[in-house]
Amino acid sequence: MAVSGSSVERNMSLSSRSDSFSSDGRDLESVPETGCLSIIVLGASGDLAKKKTFPALWNLYRQGFLQSNEVHIFGYARTKISDDELRDRIRGYLVDGHGASTDDLPQFLQLIKYVNGGYDSDEGFRLLDKAISEHEFSKNSQEGTSRRLFYLALPPSVYPSVCKMIRKFCMNKSDLGGWTRIVVEKPFGKDLDTSEELSIQLGSLFDEKQLYRIDHYLGKELVQNLLVLRFANRFFLPLWNRDNIDNIQIVFREDFGTEGRGGYFDEYGIIRDIIQNHLLQVLCLVAMEKPVSLRPEHIRDEKVKVLQSVLPISYEEVVIGQYEGYKDDPTVSDKSNTPTFATVILRIHNERWEGVPFILKAGKALNSRKAEIRVQFKDVPGDIFRFCSGVKQGRNEFVIRLQPSEAMYMKLTVKKPGLEMATIQSEMDLSYRQRYQGVTIPEAYERLILDTIRGDQQHFVRRDELKVAWEIFTPLLHKIDDGELKPLPYKPGSRGPAEADKLLEKAGYVQTHGYIWIPPTL
Structure with missing residues (x-):
């Protein structure tokens, strides 16, 4: 290493x-x-x-x-x-x-x-x-x-x-x-009340500066790169707003099910296990304003401001699912209403992001394994090349692949090589395995334990941040727990419920057909 x-x-x-x-x-x-x-x-x-x-x-x-x-x-x-x-x-x-x-x-x-x-x-x-x-x-x-x-x-x-x-x-x-x-x-509680109870108990024993609530996603290399990307590169500054960005997806997909963890998972579900903590932490770094400095408290202040600007979740912008065979696990109840898949749209009510849907999507037993941030830009106004290939090309997208095969790439429309004026989707690609040969990316836990020894709380969850995060998701979670919102069945190895793709389309996401990003090989 x-x-x-x-x-x-x-x-x-x-x-x-x-x-x-x-x-x-x-x-x-x-x-x-x-x-x-x-x-x-x-x-x-x-x-x-x-x-x-x-x-x-x-x-x-x-x-x-x-x-x-x-x-x-x-x-x-x-x-x-x-x-x-x-x-x-x-x-x-x-x-x-x-x-x-x-x-x-x-x-x-x-x-x-x-x-x-x-x-x-x-x-x-x-x-x-x-x-x-x-x-x-x-x-x-x-x-x-x-x-x-x-x-x-x-x-x-x-x-x-x-x-x-x-x-x-x-x-x-x-x-x-x-x-x-x-x-x-984690998990730091199951909802707002239990989280606050735990916070009060720990807060009566230790100062906030002694407590390090670990979320290992904040230790991932590409997540830690977000602040540098956003605030150290001039060309991102004018683009990173509602005038240019149509929608942002933050995605976590696994191609396997609960695999022996059915009893534990059934107690929490995919929203508590992945979305309310991991994906919401990533959203904060994608959406926050520039902090005054790199001091941990300045960064965490801006993350809290983002969460405080999130509007209540609309149940019409939620799709939950449960893969077929999930309840075959003997540790899972036959009447389980626990989602193994969820797509949730969050909307941030501030000057930068008004009208831009943030699509948080996570699921188990899907057709691929990956975690990524996908920033989709708006269509080019007055596009004179829109029919050069007989079909409209996809939109520009900036993709940050968190795992596996860590990479950042920008999807672009370019001229297809040849004598004809035809366009095709390609990419400008920074793949870590190719660019940083011989460098082993550290595990998230290594970085976070080292931060704890150094006394750096930047990549740990503060108490007020945790409280606001639970305020966002607790009403939805209680609706699911009470059986008022039922998960839709989906087949293992699929993309999840078809209704989730319809929700993305309704939110404005335009899927690019015929283009697949292939990680470079050494």
């Missing part, structure tokens, strides 16, 4: 602080972070920790972002296993298949210790604090300078009890450049 910068620069970046003041208002800019770093993975024996959290920590370690002389990693869970048993469980997930060196893997695994205990157990968290403190003492870390990062790879139902235990037993004892930070995974 290619990394620029020396290890000295990495250490300096890890010591930088974006939170300039402590909870009592003292200026911390001049307080260096010299204490050792403890990363505690709660739920260490679960799938999320094994498949995402520990691999992300391993990748940060082998790139030099985590130094063995200052970091220690603790796993905590109810499962009764030893240190070596935990290491053996995660070892197979730390080999990425890209030929990256694993010479340092034994050394990394030795940094991992395991503590067994319940999630509401005084005894368990006392043992955890003792293990962390012994590590800090062994590193001669001055009291109050140590850093403790708690990663909750757990179901949200246990967040309150776990956070109470952390607050009671495991906090950094004083504030001399050290800190305690809590990373919580």
Whole structure:
């Protein structure tokens, strides 16, 4: 994995602080972070920790972002296993298949210790604090300078009890450049009321600057590129508005179903699982105004303003679906009304976007797997080439492909090579695999864990932002939960319900026929 910068620069970046003041208002800019770093993975024996959290920590370690002389990693869970048993469980997930060196893997695994205990157990968290403190003492870390990062790879139902235990037993004892930070995974509630209840519970225990609500989509390379694309390139500035853009689609498609996660998925559905968080976060970055600076709070302020400008969802601009065979899963109720597909149109009531539909679409068991942003521009006025090929060509589109085969390309109408004046759709293409050969794009979790260590909350969800997001979707979700809005059946491997394509057409989206973007091959 290619990394620029020396290890000295990495250490300096890890010591930088974006939170300039402590909870009592003292200026911390001049307080260096010299204490050792403890990363505690709660739920260490679960799938999320094994498949995402520990691999992300391993990748940060082998790139030099985590130094063995200052970091220690603790796993905590109810499962009764030893240190070596935990290491053996995660070892197979730390080999990425890209030929990256694993010479340092034994050394990394030795940094991992395991503590067994319940999630509401005084005894368990006392043992955890003792293990962390012994590590800090062994590193001669001055009291109050140590850093403790708690990663909750757990179901949200246990967040309150776990956070109470952390607050009671495991906090950094004083504030001399050290800190305690809590990373919580989605879902953050199921609707506005449950989300607010969770926010109140966590907010009574920790300051907002200590809470990092992780949405891994904000760590994706192309999502992180959105601010640069929009605000560092002059030719986008005059185009990025209702005068030139007809509609914007933000799409998430999977070509497989729930695959063993039916019971979990049936509790939430595709809107809670994907649209209300991942796709809505992307919408904010696409639609927001330029922030005053790159300071995290300035960026998050603009995201909140976008969400506050979203009009209530019109049920006539919603199509939900459920793929045939979904209820064959024994963990799914035969009477399930849970959507596995949804198309929702949001409308932003402000000067820039008035009249432009933002189409959020997500589904499982469809005919392809991809996530992308598709910005479709309006027709060229007075188009003199409209019949050069016998048929009208498609519209200009700017497409940002988030996964897989990360790319950005602009669909253009050009002259077809030859003696005749005929037009054809083609593209100007920036495909990352071709342009950045030899560079491995980091996983989202790597970037977000590193941001947490650095104290950069730019790519994490703020409490007021979360509240407004739930205000937008809660009425629709309750209508579905109450059975007032029924999902339409669709066949696995299809595009979803035909009604969704009709809704897109009604919203103004013009599909380009006969054109397919093909990722370049090396």
